[in-house]
Amino acid sequence: MNLPSFILKNALRNKRRALLSVLSVAMSLFLLVTLQVALRELTNPINDEGSSLRIIVRNKVSLAQPLPARQLQTLDRIPGIVAVTPFSFYGGLYKGDEKFTSFAQFAIDPQRALPLISDAKGVTKEQLDAWSADRTSCILGKMTADRYGLKVGDRMQFTGQIYPCDLELKIAGIYYGTADDRNLMFHQKYLDELLGNPGTVGTWWLLAASIAEAPLVTDRINKTFANTSAEVRAESERAFVLGFVSMWANIKTLIGGISIVVVFALILVTVSTMSMAIRERFRELAILKAIGFKRRELFVLILAESFGLAMFGALIGAGGAWVLFNNINIQKMTSGMFLMFEVTPQMLGLAFAVAALLGLLSAVLPMINVARISVVQGLKTLD
Amino acid sequence: MSANIVTIRSLSKIYQQGDINVTALDKISLDIASGEFLSLMGPSGSGKSTLLHIIAGIDRPTKGECRVQGIDVAKLNESQLADWRNQNVGFVFQTFNLIPVLTAYENVELPLLLTRMNRAERRKQVETALEIVGLADRAKHLPKQLSGGQEQRVAIARALVTDPALVVADEPTGNLDSHSAQEVLGVLRTLSHDAGKTVIMVTHDPKAAAFGSRQIHLEKGELSK
Ligand SMILES: Nc1ncnc2c1ncn2[C@@H]1O[C@H](COP(=O)(O)OP(=O)(O)O)[C@@H](O)[C@H]1O
Numbered sequence: 187m188n189l190p191s192f193i194l195k196n197a198l199r200n201k202r203r204a205l206l207s208v209l210s211v212a213m214s215l216f217l218l219v220t221l222q223v224a225l226r227e228l229t230n231p232i233n234d235e236g237s238s239l240r241i242i243v244r245n246k247v248s249l250a251q252p253l254p255a256r257q258l259q260t261l262d263r264i265p266g267i268v269a270v271t272p273f274s275f276y277g278g279l280y281k282g283d284e285k286f287t288s289f290a291q292f293a294i295d296p297q298r299a300l301p302l303i304s305d306a307k308g309v310t311k312e313q314l315d316a317w318s319a320d321r322t323s324c325i326l327g328k329m330t331a332d333r334y335g336l337k338v339g340d341r342m343q344f345t346g347q348i349y350p351c352d353l354e355l356k357i358a359g360i361y362y363g364t365a366d367d368r369n370l371m372f373h374q375k376y377l378d379e380l381l382g383n384p385g386t387v388g389t390w391w392l393l394a395a396s397i398a399e400a401p402l403v404t405d406r407i408n409k410t411f412a413n414t415s416a417e418v419r420a421e422s423e424r425a426f427v428l429g430f431v432s433m434w435a436n437i438k439t440l441i442g443g444i445s446i447v448v449v450f451a452l453i454l455v456t457v458s459t460m461s462m463a464i465r466e467r468f469r470e471l472a473i474l475k476a477i478g479f480k481r482r483e484l485f486v487l488i489l490a491e492s493f494g495l496a497m498f499g500a501l502i503g504a505g506g507a508w509v510l511f512n513n514i515n516i517q518k519m520t521s522g523m524f525l526m527f528e529v530t531p532q533m534l535g536l537a538f539a540v541a542a543l544l545g546l547l548s549a550v551l552p553m554i555n556v557a558r559i560s561v562v563q564g565l566k567t568l569d
Numbered sequence: 570m571s572a573n574i575v576t577i578r579s580l581s582k583i584y585q586q587g588d589i590n591v592t593a594l595d596k597i598s599l600d601i602a603s604g605e606f607l608s609l610m611g612p613s614g615s616g617k618s619t620l621l622h623i624i625a626g627i628d629r630p631t632k633g634e635c636r637v638q639g640i641d642v643a644k645l646n647e648s649q650l651a652d653w654r655n656q657n658v659g660f661v662f663q664t665f666n667l668i669p670v671l672t673a674y675e676n677v678e679l680p681l682l683l684t685r686m687n688r689a690e691r692r693k694q695v696e697t698a699l700e701i702v703g704l705a706d707r708a709k710h711l712p713k714q715l716s717g718g719q720e721q722r723v724a725i726a727r728a729l730v731t732d733p734a735l736v737v738a739d740e741p742t743g744n745l746d747s748h749s750a751q752e753v754l755g756v757l758r759t760l761s762h763d764a765g766k767t768v769i770m771v772t773h774d775p776k777a778a779a780f781g782s783r784q785i786h787l788e789k790g791e792l793s794k
């Protein structure tokens with residue numbers, strides 16, 4: 187026997203209790219990691235190069251205010267822009283859905299939008315041409331197509347929620363490989379037609395020539411339309427999404443609060459379990475002292491035991507979350523609410539830091555007690 | 570062999586309980602020869618355990634002096650005292666105090682984990698100790714698989730595994746039936762007779778005390794004979 191195996195035997199002395207405390211640590215840390223992942227997912231918009239290159243121009247007053255379609259000619263003349271297209275959020279209710287449609291439908295100009303959707307894969311040249319040619323056709327993200335079992339050539343019906351018109355669209359192609367493979371893209375022209383050509387668009391969507399150019403472009407656009415009847419706000423797609431995300435601030439606070447409660451409850455449980463485990467052994471610890479074990483060595487025994495249990499719990503809980511979330515298709519499971527459910531090294535770090543804190547905190551009380559009690563007092567606890 | 574291993578001079582232990590002082594030991598002087606098997610007798614509360622604890626270095630006197638092998642034990646600090654106990658004293662208590670999750674072998678090995686001995690050296694020591702108490706064949710047993718007498722003999726093996734000069738036993742037969750008590754007392758006697766250890770045993774049982782080579786009596790903190 188050596189000291190590590192002595193520590194192990196001590197930790198496993200009450201197997202059920204050891205198991206329960208490891209499980210409580212594991213489950214709490216699993217929950218903590220899951221909360222962190224969800225939080226990140228909800229508040230951290232896709233951050234690729236494209237989302238900095240792509241620019242969204244909306245009405246300065248509010249997103250709900252349309253922009254005049256004639257702004258297009260002006261936009262076309264602003265330097266640094268590679269492509270610009272109308273970009274109107276239709277926001278209809280899909281016929282297959284009861285109350286809530288989880289994917290967005292955007293009215294765009296297919297020809298003008300091509301450079302903006304160049305990362306979309308799975309749509310052939312012929313399909314693209316067919317889409318461009320047919321006002322009533324659309325392209326659809328693969329996630330949505332899979333969800334409803336749709337294929338090229340199928341028709342989709344929408345009831346207007348924002349616009350006073352319904353849509354029937356034929357699927358010309360199904361794409362994947364973009365930041366969000368859920369969306370549907372159809373013709374702005376078709377929407378205009380259904381609305382009786384009001385001469386407005388929801389927003390403009392455009393592509394800057396380079397990342398360096400992007401901020402200059404937004405600047406130019408904002409200045410160009412300043413003091414016109416429809417002032418605009420141009421911002422990178424990323425900034426635009428971040429604006430939405432700020433609505434999640436309350437959720438962020440909530441999740442943060444829950445996380446703290448989880449950790450706190452866990453600390454209380456672990457601390458009391460560990461003090462109980464050590465109190466039962468007080469007499470034995472006194473005997474060890476008599477035999478020649480010093481405080482320092484007893485501290486090591488206690489600390490290693492509580493640390494070991496907490497770390498083992500973290501390994502199962504945080505490690506389990508990592509393995510699990512790496513191996514499930516979260517898009518499918520949440521019907522596209524979450525795109526990726528990634529456990530980052532920082533989250534694992536957090537979980538193990540919490541576990542280390544637990545190990546430390548739950549050892550403190552027993553260590554103080556052990557330090558305070560003399561051999562004679564310890565022996566008397568049962569005599 | 571004949572030199573004194575323990576010399577005690579005007580040793581007092583006074584417990585302070587609020588306003589009242591409880592005198593557990595009152596100016597005791599005592600010499601214990603090396604290799605002696607001393608039976609320390611007396612009624613409950615007479616200070617037997619207190620005296621034993623001071624000699625064994627787990628309690629400190631209020632006044633007076635207790636030297637073991639010439640060392641004034643009370644002058645050592647906590648850490649030095651721990652090392653001193655590990656090397657010089659073996660403990661046997663009334664309740665057997667084995668670690669329930671460790672086998673007999675591992676319980677006996679415990680004090681050696683604090684030494685620099687390697688595994689093989691430890692094995693030799695543990696086996697010898699178990700041999701002396703007659704339990705070599707029970708090495709792999711857990712305490713709960715042993716009888717009370719066997720448990721106490723394992724405790725004795727643990728007390729002597731570091732080869733200490735002094736073995737102290739506080740009512741080692743207090744929890745045993747008479748047959749097991751005989752075995753345990755026999756082992757303690759062997760320790761002093763054959764292994765040359767000094768054994769100090771507290772007991773209030775005259776039959777047990779008779780195993781000792783000398784008997785002394787404590788009465789209200791004073792030696793009565
Ligand atoms: N920690 C203590 N505080 C106060 N009094 C104590 C303490 N320990 C022992 N005593 C008292 O000292 C006396 C001797 O106790 P002890 O040595 O345990 O006696 P014995 O072992 O002979 O039964 C008793 O009167 C006991 O009440």
Ligand SMILES: [Mg+2]
Binds near residue numbers: 619739
């Ligand atoms: Mg006593």
